[in-house]
Amino acid sequence: MKITKLEKGISLKRPLEGGNEEQIKVVRQVLSDVKVQGDAALRTYTEMWDGYVPKSLRVSEEEIQEAVSELDPQLYKDLAEAAENIRFYHEQQIRSGYRLELGEGSWLGQRVTALDAVGLYVPGGTAAYPSSVLMNVIPAQVAGVKRIVITSPAGQKGKLPAGVLVAAHLLGIDEIYKVGGAQAIAALAYGTETISPVDKITGPGNIYVALAKREVFGEVAIDMIAGPSEIAVLADDTAYPDEIAADLLSQAEHDPLACAILVTTSEQLAKKVAEEVEKQLLNLPRQEVARASIEKFGVIYVAETLADAVEAINSLAPEHLEIVTENAEALAEQIRHAGGIFIGRYSSEPVGDYFAGTNHVLPTNSTARFASGLNVDDFVKKSSIVYYSKKTWSDNASKIARLARMEGLEGHARAVESRGWEKE
Amino acid sequence: MKITKLEKGISLKRPLEGGNEEQIKVVRQVLSDVKVQGDAALRTYTEMWDGYVPKSLRVSEEEIQEAVSELDPQLYKDLAEAAENIRFYHEQQIRSGYRLELGEGSWLGQRVTALDAVGLYVPGGTAAYPSSVLMNVIPAQVAGVKRIVITSPAGQKGKLPAGVLVAAHLLGIDEIYKVGGAQAIAALAYGTETISPVDKITGPGNIYVALAKREVFGEVAIDMIAGPSEIAVLADDTAYPDEIAADLLSQAEHDPLACAILVTTSEQLAKKVAEEVEKQLLNLPRQEVARASIEKFGVIYVAETLADAVEAINSLAPEHLEIVTENAEALAEQIRHAGGIFIGRYSSEPVGDYFAGTNHVLPTNSTARFASGLNVDDFVKKSSIVYYSKKTWSDNASKIARLARMEGLEGHARAVESRGWEKE
Numbered sequence: 001m002k003i004t005k006l007e008k009g010i011s012l013k014r015p016l017e018g019g020n021e022e023q024i025k026v027v028r029q030v031l032s033d034v035k036v037q038g039d040a041a042l043r044t045y046t047e048m049w050d051g052y053v054p055k056s057l058r059v060s061e062e063e064i065q066e067a068v069s070e071l072d073p074q075l076y077k078d079l080a081e082a083a084e085n086i087r088f089y090h091e092q093q094i095r096s097g098y099r100l101e102l103g104e105g106s107w108l109g110q111r112v113t114a115l116d117a118v119g120l121y122v123p124g125g126t127a128a129y130p131s132s133v134l135m136n137v138i139p140a141q142v143a144g145v146k147r148i149v150i151t152s153p154a155g156q157k158g159k160l161p162a163g164v165l166v167a168a169h170l171l172g173i174d175e176i177y178k179v180g181g182a183q184a185i186a187a188l189a190y191g192t193e194t195i196s197p198v199d200k201i202t203g204p205g206n207i208y209v210a211l212a213k214r215e216v217f218g219e220v221a222i223d224m225i226a227g228p229s230e231i232a233v234l235a236d237d238t239a240y241p242d243e244i245a246a247d248l249l250s251q252a253e254h255d256p257l258a259c260a261i262l263v264t265t266s267e268q269l270a271k272k273v274a275e276e277v278e279k280q281l282l283n284l285p286r287q288e289v290a291r292a293s294i295e296k297f298g299v300i301y302v303a304e305t306l307a308d309a310v311e312a313i314n315s316l317a318p319e320h321l322e323i324v325t326e327n328a329e330a331l332a333e334q335i336r337h338a339g340g341i342f343i344g345r346y347s348s349e350p351v352g353d354y355f356a357g358t359n360h361v362l363p364t365n366s367t368a369r370f371a372s373g374l375n376v377d378d379f380v381k382k383s384s385i386v387y388y389s390k391k392t393w394s395d396n397a398s399k400i401a402r403l404a405r406m407e408g409l410e411g412h413a414r415a416v417e418s419r420g421w422e423k424e
Numbered sequence: 425m426k427i428t429k430l431e432k433g434i435s436l437k438r439p440l441e442g443g444n445e446e447q448i449k450v451v452r453q454v455l456s457d458v459k460v461q462g463d464a465a466l467r468t469y470t471e472m473w474d475g476y477v478p479k480s481l482r483v484s485e486e487e488i489q490e491a492v493s494e495l496d497p498q499l500y501k502d503l504a505e506a507a508e509n510i511r512f513y514h515e516q517q518i519r520s521g522y523r524l525e526l527g528e529g530s531w532l533g534q535r536v537t538a539l540d541a542v543g544l545y546v547p548g549g550t551a552a553y554p555s556s557v558l559m560n561v562i563p564a565q566v567a568g569v570k571r572i573v574i575t576s577p578a579g580q581k582g583k584l585p586a587g588v589l590v591a592a593h594l595l596g597i598d599e600i601y602k603v604g605g606a607q608a609i610a611a612l613a614y615g616t617e618t619i620s621p622v623d624k625i626t627g628p629g630n631i632y633v634a635l636a637k638r639e640v641f642g643e644v645a646i647d648m649i650a651g652p653s654e655i656a657v658l659a660d661d662t663a664y665p666d667e668i669a670a671d672l673l674s675q676a677e678h679d680p681l682a683c684a685i686l687v688t689t690s691e692q693l694a695k696k697v698a699e700e701v702e703k704q705l706l707n708l709p710r711q712e713v714a715r716a717s718i719e720k721f722g723v724i725y726v727a728e729t730l731a732d733a734v735e736a737i738n739s740l741a742p743e744h745l746e747i748v749t750e751n752a753e754a755l756a757e758q759i760r761h762a763g764g765i766f767i768g769r770y771s772s773e774p775v776g777d778y779f780a781g782t783n784h785v786l787p788t789n790s791t792a793r794f795a796s797g798l799n800v801d802d803f804v805k806k807s808s809i810v811y812y813s814k815k816t817w818s819d820n821a822s823k824i825a826r827l828a829r830m831e832g833l834e835g836h837a838r839a840v841e842s843r844g845w846e847k848e
Contacts, residue, residue, distance in 0.1 A: 075826060075827070075830055078826050078827050079827065081823065082823075082827065088524070089524065089532050092524060095519075098516045100512070100513065100781075108781055108782055110516070110517070113760055113761075115794050116760075126832060130830065130831065131831065163830060163831070199793045199794040214641070217638070217649075218791070220794065221794040224642065225642050240842075243842045243843055246838050246839040246842040247839045247842075249835045249838075250833070252835070253836070254833075280838070284838075285832075285834045285835075286833070286834065286835060290835060329811065332809065335807070336537055336540075337537075337805075337807075339808070340808045340809075340810070341535075341809045341810070342811075343809065343810065343811040344811055344812070344813075345814075346814050346817035347812040347817075348817075348839045348840050348842070348843065349839070350828055350833075350836035350839050350840050351812055351817070351820075351824055351840060352808070352810050353828070354827040354828060355823060355824045356532060357524075358808035358809075358810055359808060362808075363805075365642075367642070367645075369539070369540065369623045369805075370539050370623040370624050370644065370645040370805055371805055372805045372807075373807075373808055375534075377801060381761075381787075381795055381796045382797065382799060383759070383761075383762050383763060383764065383765055383797075384763070384764045384765070384776070384782035384783060384786075385756065385765045385766075385782075386764070386765070386766050386780045386782055387753065387766075387767040387768055387771055388768070388770040388771045388775055389768075389770060390769075392770070393770035393775070396775075399505065399506075399779060400774060400778050400779045402498065402499060402502050403499070403502050403503065403506065403554075403779065404774055404777070404778060406554070406587060407553050407555065407587070408550060408710075409677060410709045411670070411673045411674045411714060412677070412777060412778075413774070414670050414673075414674070414704070415667075415670040415674040415772045415773070415774050416774050416775060418664075418666055418667045418670040418671075418772070419667055419769060419772065
């Protein structure tokens, strides 16, 4: 792992995959076909791209029960405990609206209501993680969303991963479809004979899924378009090199494009971590993936002061940040931009991926500057309320009419002025 | 105005303008030019599309002072009072994070922090409203955003509307640029020599602006892509027809594509409102615009019951909803989807456009199903925090490691297991 002196303005930002014109064209065709032809288009594209003809687009109760019976009961218990922790953390995010009395009988309000229906896209292959089902579904449930749908490509065998079905079952979700790709996004956005449309689509996918989400954005809500995962570790000489190395590799094993960075004030730690990374790579099952990530994107920065290190972290705005230093908690107060912060030696980042209760869907690619991890707010919307009494109206009508006329909107002014005493 | 019987499944949803391939190509070229050439590209495109060569891209202090001195002092006072009301309403939306004690010294947290920098795009021409400056800037200020930038096309004369400059001045905003179109969005997203990049872009614009926002989405945050404005009025026979007609026209005068709908249980009211609309149209300054809107999109629905009417409103999910009925406040409780709700005779919708304090940037085109009006939450982001003590770690490490191995992520399991008693 490369060791280098910390300079100002380091960045882990990588270009977003925007898709080429051919890909956009394909996606627009799929969206339009599903919109017009419904289920028939879903079947056609599923056969074309997944290589099998679905008898039923929806996963049956038997398939779910089979998956549950296959799973080690201990794992089921672990998943259930994780779900409980996630629910507990997210329940603190429930909000009510407010009502502001203005006097004279008038008031303003804000009302918070849940979305009616949400769809979770689960990508195919090895990225179909049960933990992701928990992380996407639970905040929606806590928000009060009544209908939650999962859709995922079933591959050539026409089967979804057991872990995904079990996680869904554990949460009481049984509306699951074997549809993937842009066609799944189209079905969730527009609806088909079998799949009713939803109001919001969450979950990552390949470039076609990402482009499709971008296209339907506005028609329905979508979550952020996620990039490869990242970790930044901020450590001083109190940290154990083998632990830091293991945490860096836990990110690196996700994806050759994943990014693992250490920022440290200790030159000695830097060297030892670099050695440990090499050592641990040797017998890591996903060695090839992790090595590609570490070689291309892994860097150890040696900072002169902790203040410099903190500034560097804020300019990185990493998805995950571990702080393994003396007074780590105090140092965390200085972090302005990070998706998830893990404080102290025992808060290894995978603790949050699976179990602690915080959400593992976090903003990547420096978007922690403006975005948040998935949370209950993502599944509610707010309405404003105005109640003006006759007195408040008559006190303010002339001001409002003047402002409207200033903008050339005479009809607005007249609407406000149309209310009159004389009619009563 | 057309009167029709209410049937199930009415909709005011209109197709989103997605842009054609040529427009997307132009926008991508502009974005890439500004990214590479910076200010030079801004000057080139400003000359090409606005028809003038800017001496300085930034509005000078003198230009702002000139605008302020030109404005009627009474209007300045009205704007200031509106700003105060808007601030008061939005201050209720400020949130703090939370800290959850888990026992054994462990805790989880959520921290809420403001975005560093935000850019407001103000469209050119008649749509450059001072009230929009208040509505976009104040929530960002309340959230604690330190840097707020305004950018707007200055047209052939190279001048921004006085009202926009005054509204900005009133709020203490002096970083204002005379740049419009896709090039303005590019400058805000990527930065140039003169314009530092921001973290979020809000404000409406033409198709090129909308496409540019869509393209930079992910690189920076953007607000919703707004459609034409809408109002739905829910009224019974207690409503005054001239007032309802005036309110419908206040929406219709915005845009030939605007949509004004009345849903009523009173056939008599329906007829009288239709007559009043015709009558009031005759001497409305923006008669042409309003008439086009009313003819194309204006409908009066007569419902058999109030319950049917409420169901219709919920399926419309209108941007603005007025409820002018007996027990209007109780009826409002049954509304699940609406951007802004205006209750009772004296809460004419323009009250909220300018003055009451609620935000007038509201979700259009049925997106109130999943989206909210602009609010303080739009300008903050949340970080999650995990602090695990040694005891909590040792109690749970094996569970976390099992879950990681279930997903085939051995590196995650080893990271958690790497912490050990023996090293201390």
